[in-house]
Amino acid sequence: MKNRKNVLQKIALLLVGALTCGMLTGCGSAKLPTFAGGEAVDSTLYVDKVEGIDDSFIRGVDISSYLSVIESGATFKDWNGKELSQEGFFKLLAESGVNWVRIRVWNDPYDKKGNSYGGGHNDLETAIEIGKLATKAGMQVLIDFHYSDFWADPSKQKSPKKWAHYTWEDKKTGMDTFTRESVTALLDAGVNVGMIQVGNETVSGMAGETSWERVTELMNIGCKAIREVAAEKGKEIKIAVHFTNPDNKNFTDYAKIMDQYEVDYDVFASSYYSFWHGTLENLTAKLTEIANTYGKEVMVAETSYAYTDDDGDGWSNSVHSSLNTISASYDFSLQGQVNATRDVFQAVADVGEAGIGVFYWEPAWIPVEYWNPDAANADAVLASNQEKWETYGSGWASSFAKTFDPNDAGKYYGGSSWDNQAMFDFEGNPMESLNVFKYIYTGTTAPLTVTGVRDVSLESGIGEPVKMPETVPAVMLNSKTKEVPVTWDMDAVKEAEAGKGGEYQIKGVADVDGTSYDVICNLTILKVNFVQNPGLEDKNMNMWNIEGEGIDRETDNNKHSGEYSLKFWSESAVKYNVWQDVSGLDAGTYELGAFLQGGDAGANAKFQLYIKVNDQEYVADTGVTSWLQWDEPHITDIEVPEGATVIVGVRAEAAAKAWGAWDDFYLYKMEK
Secondary structure, three states, X not given: OOOHHHHHHHHHHHHHHHHHOOOOOOOOOOOOOOOOOOOOEOOOOOOOOOOOOOOOOEEEEEOOOHHHHHHOOOOOEOOOOOEOOHHHHHHHHHHOOOOEEEEEEOOOOEOOOOOEOOOOOOOHHHHHHHHHHHXXXXXXXXXEEOOOOOOOEOOEOOOOHHHXXXXXXXXHXXXXXXXXXXXHHHHHOOXXXXXXXXXXOOOOOEOOEOOHHHHHHHHHHXXXXXXXXXXXXXXXOEEEEEEEOOOOOOHXXXXXXXXHOOOOOOEEEEEOOOOOOOOHHHHHHHHHHHHHHHOOEEEEEEEOOOOOOOOOOOOOOOXXXXXXXXXXXXXXXXHHHHHHHHHHHHHHHOOOOOEEEEEEEOOOOXXXXXXXXXXXXXXXXXXXXXXXXXXXXXXXXXXXXXXXXOOXXXXXXXXXXXXXXXXXXXXXOEOHHHHHHHHHHHOEOOOOOEEEEOOEEEEEEOOOOOOOOOEEEEEEOXXXXXXXXXXXXXXXXXXXXXXXXXXXXXXXXXXXXXXXXXXXXXXXXXXXXXXXXXXXXXXXXXXXXXXXXXXXXXXXXXXXXXXXXXXXXXXXXXXXXXXXXXXXXXXXXXXXXXEEEEEOOOOOOEEEEEEEEXXXXXXXXXXXXXXXXXXXXXXXXXXXXXXXXXXXXXXXXXXXXXXXXXXXXXEEEOOO
C-alpha cells in the first residue's frame, strides 16, 4: 500500500536516477518493430488487414492498473508460460504491435491515512514508473489527467480534495501548478510523453466545474502549462481533449464548444465501446465532421470488447451478454474481441490523414487470483482477492474511496469489472487477440469460414397472414454476415396464424454452401395494444399528459426496450402523474401493464399503475429496487363497457433524488 506522504520523496529519487543516465528523451529505449507492408501471417484467428495506416498509426493500450495488479501478486507470462519481468511485459506488448501506452493520473487518490482509493492508485509516481517502463520498450506515452482524485467520467467530474474549497482564482492557480509540476516531473524522469489529455470524458464538466466557460478556461490553463513546459524541455507534445459516446446526437457540439472558447488543443479524442456507443459508420462520420470542420486530428482514446462471459475474480463484470443495455455486434469470444478491435482501427483509419489511432482500455486488468465459482476454494480465493483489492488498490475501488466518492465507490467498491475484456487470460497468459495490434497491418491466413447462422425475429398482427423471411444471416469469422436461403416448418406457421397472440418458435433449416444449419424464427403474434406510443419511441408525445417536474421522454441506458423511456429524477421530492385517454374500446375484458425500474425512492415511496373506466379505478402498486431491475405491475380482468371513458396512467410520490424510468406500456383485450 502506498502512502502519499512518500510520493514527493519517491519522485525525487526517480528524477535522480533519470538525470544520472541522461534520460530526458528515454535512456536505453528499444526500437519498436515495424509491421507495415508485411505478408499475411498464420494465426488461429481471422483478421482482415486494415487499409490506410502506416507504422506511425497509434496502436495504444491503457494499462494504468498494471503496477497495482502485480503488486497484489498476479503474474503475467510469455507465450511459453514463463513469468515475465516488468521489462519483459512491456517488451511483449511491443512485439505484439503496441506502440503507445496511456496512463491515467489522479491528483491525490488516497485518504487522510494514505490508504489507496483503488483503481490502480494512479498518482503521479505510478505514472512515472509505468511511463519509464513503456519508454524503455520504445513506446510513446499518453498521460490522461483526470483533474480529480478518483474516476472522472460522464457521470462525475469531482474537484480534487485540495481544490474543493478554493476560490475560482485559487483553482486556476492550482490547475496551472499541478499540470506544470506533473509534466515537468514526467519529462525529467525520462518518460517519452508524446501526448497529454486535459481531462477525461469531460462531457459534464471538469474538476468540479460544470459551466463550459469555466471548464474551457481551466483547459486552456492546462494547455498553456503543457506548451510552456514542453518548449522549455525541447519536447513536442500533442494535447488532446476527450469526450464520449459519438452516438449522442449532440456529440459534435463538444468540438464546437472547444472552438467557441478557443481551447488550444491538437487532438479530439472519443471513447467508443461498440456495445454502448452506436455504429462504426457513425463513429467515422462524426470524427470526420470534426476533423474537417475544425482542422483537428481525431482518435479513439478508449475501446474494448469481451472475450468471455465468465467472471474471473468474483466481482461482477460491467459487460456480459445477458445485460439488456448491451448491443453485442460481435460474439463474446477471442475472435469477437479481435473483430471488434480491428473494426475500430478501420473506422478511425477511414477518417483519412486526420485519424491518428486507437487505444484499447485496460487489456491487462486481470484478476489478482483466478476465482472459479465451482472450485472448493472459491470462498477463500474471493476473500483473498478482497483483501488485496483493499491493500494494493487493484480493484476498481477500495472501501477507502468512500471518503471521496460516497455515493458510488463508497457503496459498490470491489474488484475488476473488466477482466473479461482483457487480452490476457484470468491467470496472466497472453491470448492470441493481443497480436491484433500487428495483425491489422498484414491480415492473417485463417480461412474466412461461416461459424453459424443467426436466429431471426418476426412480428405479425393477430389474424394476419405471416410472411416468413426467405433468407437468414450466416455469420462469418470476421463477424460480417451474408444472407443464405432457409426453409421453414410451414405447418407450425399455420398453427401460429390460427392461434392466439403470443410467442412462437418456428424451426427452419438454412443452407450454407451445401451445409445445413438449424435456425429458429422467434415469431411474435401481436395483440392489439391500445396504448398510444407505448414505448415512447415516437417523439410526438401529444397523447401523454405529464404533471410534475423531472419526468420526460429521454434516451439513455434506462430503457426497457428500444431507445427511449419515461425517465424521472428530481432534486426535490418526486411527485408526478402521467396519463393518456384511450378511446373507442370495444366492450370486453382487458389487461394493463408496464415496466418500472429505479432507486433511492425512500421508505415511504408510492408508485402506481392505474386505469380509470368511467368512475371505477383499478390500481397496481409497485416499486423500485435498483438499476435495470424491472418490475412489471399488471392489472387483469378490467371490465370495459361499450362507450366507456378510459384513462391509463402512472403516478408516484418519492424522496428527493429518487430516479428511474417507466417503459413499454400495454393495454390488451384478454382472450376468452
